Amino acid sequence: MGxxxxxxxxxxxxxxxxxxxxRRAAVMPLLRKVQQEEGYVSEEHxxxxxxxxxxxxxxxxxxxxxxxxYQAVPTGKYHLQVCATLSCxxxxxxxxxxxxxxxLGIGPGEVTPDGLFSIQKVECLGAxxxxxxxxxxxxxxxxxxxxxRLKALLEGLRAGKRLEEIELPGSCGHxxxxxxx
Amino acid sequence: xVKLRINDREIEVPEGTSVLDAVFHAGYDIPYFCSERHxxxxxxxxxxxxxxxxxxxxxxxxxxxxxxxxPKIFWFxxxxxxxxxxxxxxxxxxxxxDEVKKAQAGMVEFTLENHPLDCPTCDKGGACELQxxxxxxxxxxxxxxxxxxxxxxxxxxxxxxTKRHADKHHKLSEFIVLDRERCIHCKRCVRYFEEIPGExxxxxxxxxxxxxxxxxEWPLPAGFSGNITDICPVGALLDLTARFRARNWEFEKTPxxxxxxxxxSAIWVDSRSGKVERIRAREHPEVNEIWISDAARFGHGWTxxxxxxRPLLRKDGALVEVSFEEAAAFLSExxxxxxxxxxxxxxxxxxxxxxxxxxxxxxxxxxxxxFGFENATRFPVSAxxxxxxxxxxxxxxxxxxxxxxxxxxxxxLRLQEFLKGITPAPRYFHGTPIADLRLEERMPRRPERLAxxxxxPTRLFAFAGVRxxxxxxxxxxxxxALLAAMNGKRLPEVPGVSEEAIREAARRxxxxxxxxxxxxxxxxxxxxxxxxLSEIARAKGAHVIAMPPAANARGLELTGLFPEKGAGxxxxxxxxxxxxxxxxxxEALRGARLKVxxxxxxDALAKAxxxxxxxAKTYYEKRGLVLNAEGRLLELRPAPTAPASAMDGIEALAFxxxxxGKRVPARSVLEARTRLHERLKVPLELPEEGTLFRPRxxxxxxxGGEGGGSLYLRPTMWRARMLKDERVRRAxxxxxxxxxxxxxxxxxxxxxxxxxxxTPYGQTPAVVALDERIAPGFFQLPxxxxxxxxxxxxxxxxxxxxxx
Numbered sequence: 013m014g015x016x017x018x019x020x021x022x023x024x025x026x027x028x029x030x031x032x033x034x035r036r037a038a039v040m041p042l043l044r045k046v047q048q049e050e051g052y053v054s055e056e057h058x059x060x061x062x063x064x065x066x067x068x069x070x071x072x073x074x075x076x077x078x079x080x081x082y083q084a085v086p087t088g089k090y091h092l093q094v095c096a097t098l099s100c101x102x103x104x105x106x107x108x109x110x111x112x113x114x115x116l117g118i119g120p121g122e123v124t125p126d127g128l129f130s131i132q133k134v135e136c137l138g139a140x141x142x143x144x145x146x147x148x149x150x151x152x153x154x155x156x157x158x159x160x161r162l163k164a165l166l167e168g169l170r171a172g173k174r175l176e177e178i179e180l181p182g183s184c185g186h187x188x189x190x191x192x193x
Numbered sequence: 194x195v196k197l198r199i200n201d202r203e204i205e206v207p208e209g210t211s212v213l214d215a216v217f218h219a220g221y222d223i224p225y226f227c228s229e230r231h232x233x234x235x236x237x238x239x240x241x242x243x244x245x246x247x248x249x250x251x252x253x254x255x256x257x258x259x260x261x262x263x264p265k266i267f268w269f270x271x272x273x274x275x276x277x278x279x280x281x282x283x284x285x286x287x288x289x290x291d292e293v294k295k296a297q298a299g300m301v302e303f304t305l306e307n308h309p310l311d312c313p314t315c316d317k318g319g320a321c322e323l324q325x326x327x328x329x330x331x332x333x334x335x336x337x338x339x340x341x342x343x344x345x346x347x348x349x350x351x352x353x354x355t356k357r358h359a360d361k362h363h364k365l366s367e368f369i370v371l372d373r374e375r376c377i378h379c380k381r382c383v384r385y386f387e388e389i390p391g392e393x394x395x396x397x398x399x400x401x402x403x404x405x406x407x408x409x410e411w412p413l414p415a416g417f418s419g420n421i422t423d424i425c426p427v428g429a430l431l432d433l434t435a436r437f438r439a440r441n442w443e444f445e446k447t448p449x450x451x452x453x454x455x456x457x458s459a460i461w462v463d464s465r466s467g468k469v470e471r472i473r474a475r476e477h478p479e480v481n482e483i484w485i486s487d488a489a490r491f492g493h494g495w496t497x498x499x500x501x502x503r504p505l506l507r508k509d510g511a512l513v514e515v516s517f518e519e520a521a522a523f524l525s526e527x528x529x530x531x532x533x534x535x536x537x538x539x540x541x542x543x544x545x546x547x548x549x550x551x552x553x554x555x556x557x558x559x560x561x562x563x564f565g566f567e568n569a570t571r572f573p574v575s576a577x578x579x580x581x582x583x584x585x586x587x588x589x590x591x592x593x594x595x596x597x598x599x600x601x602x603x604x605x606l607r608l609q610e611f612l613k614g615i616t617p618a619p620r621y622f623h624g625t626p627i628a629d630l631r632l633e634e635r636m637p638r639r640p641e642r643l644a645x646x647x648x649x650p651t652r653l654f655a656f657a658g659v660r661x662x663x664x665x666x667x668x669x670x671x672x673x674a675l676l677a678a679m680n681g682k683r684l685p686e687v688p689g690v691s692e693e694a695i696r697e698a699a700r701r702x703x704x705x706x707x708x709x710x711x712x713x714x715x716x717x718x719x720x721x722x723x724x725x726l727s728e729i730a731r732a733k734g735a736h737v738i739a740m741p742p743a744a745n746a747r748g749l750e751l752t753g754l755f756p757e758k759g760a761g762x763x764x765x766x767x768x769x770x771x772x773x774x775x776x777x778x779x780e781a782l783r784g785a786r787l788k789v790x791x792x793x794x795x796d797a798l799a800k801a802x803x804x805x806x807x808x809a810k811t812y813y814e815k816r817g818l819v820l821n822a823e824g825r826l827l828e829l830r831p832a833p834t835a836p837a838s839a840m841d842g843i844e845a846l847a848f849x850x851x852x853x854g855k856r857v858p859a860r861s862v863l864e865a866r867t868r869l870h871e872r873l874k875v876p877l878e879l880p881e882e883g884t885l886f887r888p889r890x891x892x893x894x895x896x897g898g899e900g901g902g903s904l905y906l907r908p909t910m911w912r913a914r915m916l917k918d919e920r921v922r923r924a925x926x927x928x929x930x931x932x933x934x935x936x937x938x939x940x941x942x943x944x945x946x947x948x949x950x951x952t953p954y955g956q957t958p959a960v961v962a963l964d965e966r967i968a969p970g971f972f973q974l975p976x977x978x979x980x981x982x983x984x985x986x987x988x989x990x991x992x993x994x995x996x997x
Contacts, residue, residue, distance in 0.1 A: 070407070
């Protein structure tokens with residue numbers, strides 16, 4: 013059974029947004045749907061999407077692999093994306109990455125045995141002023157991630173809390189400035 | 194026309210020209226990697242950066258002047274990519290400025306940064322655009338500095354950096370290998386697949402420095418894939434049939450034409466030590482542009498397999514090598530007392546016109562009615578006025594009956610251009626535009642311009658507004674129905690095709706102002722269909738492009754080698770037969786007492802039947818004139834790969850006739866051409882690109898020979914002889930026997946079943962493939978150039994045990 017077989021209504025709404033002769037434009041929302049619900053986009057998903065939007069699997073793979081958001085291998089419930097570009101690196105992203113790996117006991121492309129976590133280094137997330145930055149799934153960034161804040165984050169997620177419910181110790185750059193102002 | 198200045202030269206170019214082409218038109222050079230003729234310019238490689246400025250008009254509509262009263266040039270704030278910048282009136286381009294040189298050198302460095310330094314083992318070495326450009330525009334002297342005692346000292350070298358590492362031997366198909374380290378991401382191959390054959394099977398995977406070329410397909414669809422090895426500016430995409438065979442400068446490069454199909458693409462034959470090692474496309478703007486089919490490119494392996502260099506004579510049941518003297522003595526003995534009118538003289542489909550002339554004259558001299566050439570159709574193709582591919586591009590509507598992708602692959606590519614509405618580009622001083630700004634990525638194909646009918650769904654079906662699958666053998670009904678629909682009459686029934694499809698095709702045909710009809714072997718082999726087609730073309734006005742199954746059909750028919758009665762190439766009747774260059778179906782040898790062949794190498798039939806086999810040349814090795822499907826006269830040039838004693842058709846025929854004690858009409862290509870010149874006004878000297886040559890021919894259709902069996906032979910671009918090469922066999926897989934599910938049920942066949950099919954051309958293994966889109970009651974098997982488009986008798990043998 014295909015992933016989209018029971019989502020015909022949703023497909024119809026998506027396809028309505030694009031000209032019928034250019035249905036291939038819908039490749040992104042379809043990929044996003046799969047990524048959100050399945051945690052990764054498999055070979056079969058790629059073929060199914062190609063079929064649906066009327067292009068070749070190669071084209072879908074090309075689009076998909078361009079964005080680090082789309083995963084080709086299964087991810088955990090919480091996919092932690094560590095920004096590893098210059099500003100975050102200077103602010104300690106490498107050390108953060110090492111801590112994260114030690115803490116979870118996994119490397120990139122792997123999932124913790126409980127199925128909760130997977131990790132990935134990503135390019136600049138665009139929040140250089142509050143580095144190092146970690147993004148959990150699609151949620152807003154976790155900023156100024158020190159070892160303590162990271163531990164609190166992992167504990168909160170393990171406890172099943174939603175991201176905004178988790179209290180992180182200490183403060184972060186622009187919050188401080190905002191309070192001053 | 195637009196006037197502009199390139200450095201110091203004032204030039205005039207058509208509107209819409211790119212700066213890149215303007216620069217080359219002016220005689221200057223700039224480096225580029227991503228642009229390629231016939232592909233859309235995208236400005237990806239940034240190699241062609243130049244300084245560009247334009248005059249500007251003030252609010253008063255007048256040119257803004259400088260102090261000297263001349264239009265003031267406003268330079269663009271940054272260097273511009275010449276390939277994607279359009280020329281404008283009064284533009285000034287500077288390709289020699291220091292900043293341009295600096296940018297070019299910098300870009301070469303960027304490109305080389307991750308390019309491996311394995312040129313010594315790279316097949317592209319010596320013919321590599323990156324090598325040339327690095328040499329011309331790179332930073333060589335910057336690596337060195339003068340030291341005090343006049344010796345140069347290396348400052349830094351490219352060896353100091355760790356380069357990106359990636360897959361170096363990534364096979365994309367049996368024919369093509371990709372080296373991902375060498376790739377410089379010019380995107381030519383990606384664009385090629387989308388823009389030229391219209392199949393998006395290659396793309397960039399990943400992003401930034403990780404970018405690589407990849408495909409989800411294995412293997413790449415065969416058909417037109419080989420062209421990417423030509424256009425790759427580096428050694429990333431290489432032809433596996435020629436891998437490590439020679440360095441580029443060791444090849445003997447012969448410019449000639451491909452005789453696999455009747456389009457006759459221009460090719461380079463690269464040979465070394467007397468062997469054909471590689472075929473590359475050669476530019477011919479009117480015929481094949483810069484593309485050739487995979488069959489033409491990768492199918493050359495047969496020229497190396499088991500070449501004969503001496504005559505083979507049957508002694509005690511086995512063929513043994515003998516001297517030419519012994520062969521001649523044998524022939525004289527066996528031919529003495531033979532009635533001349535019982536001799537049959539037959540020539541291969543790729544015979545040259547000089548050979549055709551000699552054969553036809555010899556037959557006339559002998560007074561025999563048995564002669565002809567391989568794959569001659571029952572309706573002579575020369576009875577249809579020829580049209581050029583340019584006529585197709587100038588049309589508004591095309592009606593295609595047949596399968597151009599297989600019957601004349603290059604025409605399929607021109608049809609893609611036609612669907613996109615691309616007309617031939619203007620010619621510049623340097624030839625074809627390198628960055629033709631009319632071309633874009635993903636140009637929409639316009640299905641309303643095309644109606645196509647065939648005996649099975651062809652590649653073209655995906656692009657056609659009107660399409661239909663008819664039952665094999667109903668092309669005559671199809672054309673009669675089309676004619677009736679155009680004349681507003683009642684339509685005869687066409688098995689498999691709906692009335693609406695025919696009416697719609699007829700309506701669109703009549704609405705268009707300029708039309709072209711493309712027909713394949715099946716139509717040419719059905720005189721009624723061909724008559725109805727001629728009628729439509731004459732009465733309604735349309736160009737006709739016919740795709741004869743014999744490459745040089747037009748040329749050979751012109752020389753008179755088209756028999757109106759008597760036994761043709763594949764028909765029994767002659768008592769003594771001489772076949773040059775190809776063997777007929779076994780059936781044709783029935784009743785022949787003496788069978789003489791001249792072949793490049795033995796095949797199964799010759800091995801079993803021949804009394805004498807003479808060594809022959811392949812068409813790569815011959816000199817001679819050929820006439821392509823457009824009626825374009827082209828000249829073959831010989832590559833130095835024939836065994837010393839291999840004979841062309843004229844020599845081999847003279848050998849036989851002398852032993853027979855008969856007059857030899859011509860002894861050399863030159864002599865035969867002189868006769869052709871006297872008789873048909875064939876030019877003695879031809880320009881490189883050939884010339885249109887379309888004399889009127891009066892030839893009647895041949896009677897008889899309609900097969901009427903239920904095995905339909907599908908056109909293929911591949912030829913039976915190419916299957917001698919194991920790589921080709923691997924790439925093509927086992928032949929498929931296509932059957933409608935109903936017929937399969939009735940016959941007890943199921944999907945994937947392995948069977949043996951006995952055809953007039955021999956027995957072949959095949960795998961059953963069910964296809965409900967084809968007509969029930971028929972079986973369809975790839976023809977591999979033998980009996981293309983015909984219906985023949987067959988038997989299907991199901992192995993009793995094992996997988997079946």
